[in-house]
Amino acid sequence: MTTSAAEFIALDERWSTHNYHPLPVVIAEADGAWVTDVEGRRYLDFLSAYSALNFGHRHPALVAAAQEQLGRVTLTSRAFHHDQLGAFCRELAELTGTEMVLPMNSGAEAVESALKVARKWAYEVKGVPDGQAEIVVAGSNFHGRTTTIISFSTDESARAGFGPYTPGFTVVKYGDAAALRDAITERTAAVLLEPIQGEAGVLVPPEGYLAEARRLCDEAGTLLIADEIQSGLARTGTLLALEPSGVRADLYTLGKALGGGILPLSAVVGRRDVLGVLKPGEHGSTFGGNPLACAVGRAVIKLLSTGEFQARSVELGARMHARLGELVGHGLAEVRGRGLWAGIDITPGGLSGREACEALAAKGLLAKETHGATLRLAPPLVISEADLDRGLDILEEVLAD
Numbered sequence: 001m002t003t004s005a006a007e008f009i010a011l012d013e014r015w016s017t018h019n020y021h022p023l024p025v026v027i028a029e030a031d032g033a034w035v036t037d038v039e040g041r042r043y044l045d046f047l048s049a050y051s052a053l054n055f056g057h058r059h060p061a062l063v064a065a066a067q068e069q070l071g072r073v074t075l076t077s078r079a080f081h082h083d084q085l086g087a088f089c090r091e092l093a094e095l096t097g098t099e100m101v102l103p104m105n106s107g108a109e110a111v112e113s114a115l116k117v118a119r120k121w122a123y124e125v126k127g128v129p130d131g132q133a134e135i136v137v138a139g140s141n142f143h144g145r146t147t148t149i150i151s152f153s154t155d156e157s158a159r160a161g162f163g164p165y166t167p168g169f170t171v172v173k174y175g176d177a178a179a180l181r182d183a184i185t186e187r188t189a190a191v192l193l194e195p196i197q198g199e200a201g202v203l204v205p206p207e208g209y210l211a212e213a214r215r216l217c218d219e220a221g222t223l224l225i226a227d228e229i230q231s232g233l234a235r236t237g238t239l240l241a242l243e244p245s246g247v248r249a250d251l252y253t254l255g256k257a258l259g260g261g262i263l264p265l266s267a268v269v270g271r272r273d274v275l276g277v278l279k280p281g282e283h284g285s286t287f288g289g290n291p292l293a294c295a296v297g298r299a300v301i302k303l304l305s306t307g308e309f310q311a312r313s314v315e316l317g318a319r320m321h322a323r324l325g326e327l328v329g330h331g332l333a334e335v336r337g338r339g340l341w342a343g344i345d346i347t348p349g350g351l352s353g354r355e356a357c358e359a360l361a362a363k364g365l366l367a368k369e370t371h372g373a374t375l376r377l378a379p380p381l382v383i384s385e386a387d388l389d390r391g392l393d394i395l396e397e398v399l400a401d
């Protein structure tokens, strides 16, 4: 007898911690933009694992790269060299126009690594007195779940109950350049920003904000760190979401899609004189930069180097935003985003975000609410026009009034 979805859900409920509240869909298989549940129902995936699946489920080139590497060597630790690390770092630096790469695993680790590097740089290069470095961050940020990172979260459910909190962070309103200016001092090591805030509901900052942040950092001799873990790697129509503002960061954190939806792979990329402050023994990770991850990462870089996925995001994104725009005033209060990425707010008094996602799933579309009545849409960049339209039809059926 086959196990029903309800039985799998009961098993999860009984044995796994309850730090998530998943929709009642039990996925057994996936391909491209589609997933199939244990009872054979098919769904279009409009979440893409929060953009970790930019290339869709099991992209053939990425699966092939993983399989090839599985037949050779998967893990060495960094106690030895291996034949994938240098090439991965070089190719990622060339792709992003940066000088050096620090490979890690999860996104939160990349952010933690960038914060450590920025502090060390502040003491060794900028001359901030030891133990006094400050890092300025934005309200409504999402940078991960470690104790230090949640210390500067403004989301109470992420933060409350996990103190004592790591000091050394100043939180200012996202999108407010004057507040940023007032928060930067001579002890500021770095300003850490998401070019577009994903978890907050795909918040695009006001025109000129990021360029002004860059100018303020230059003026104060402070690093600008762009967290592109969700916004980067073609999601918004450019390799990095910072590009349209003409701004370059000193450090970028990358993750999610960097592992091709196959394994966790993150990195800090940026200036050699900044990342170069790390000396042997000062930072590391057993799995960071492992051969299997590097091989998959290299295949991801190859996909991104053609510009094809960036172009798809622009084209399909225009198509999606045109349709979503028609729903504003007819079920949606607001639509934000860029490329094939949108945050949509359901009209107050309508369905809650959770109810909307349950109704969408019942009709074969997977999406996830973020805060309250906001849904984030991030279809895989490999989705066909027909499938995108099909998903948008379902969205319209559920949300239009």
Ligand SMILES: *Cc1c(COP(=O)(O)O)cnc(C)c1O
Pocket: 050, 106, 107, 108, 109, 111, 142, 143, 144, 145, 194, 198, 199, 227, 228, 229, 230, 231, 255, 256
């Ligand atoms: C998801 C995310 C992270 C954390 O990545 P994990 O792999 O979940 O640790 C950090 N920053 C941003 C902007 C993210 O979207």
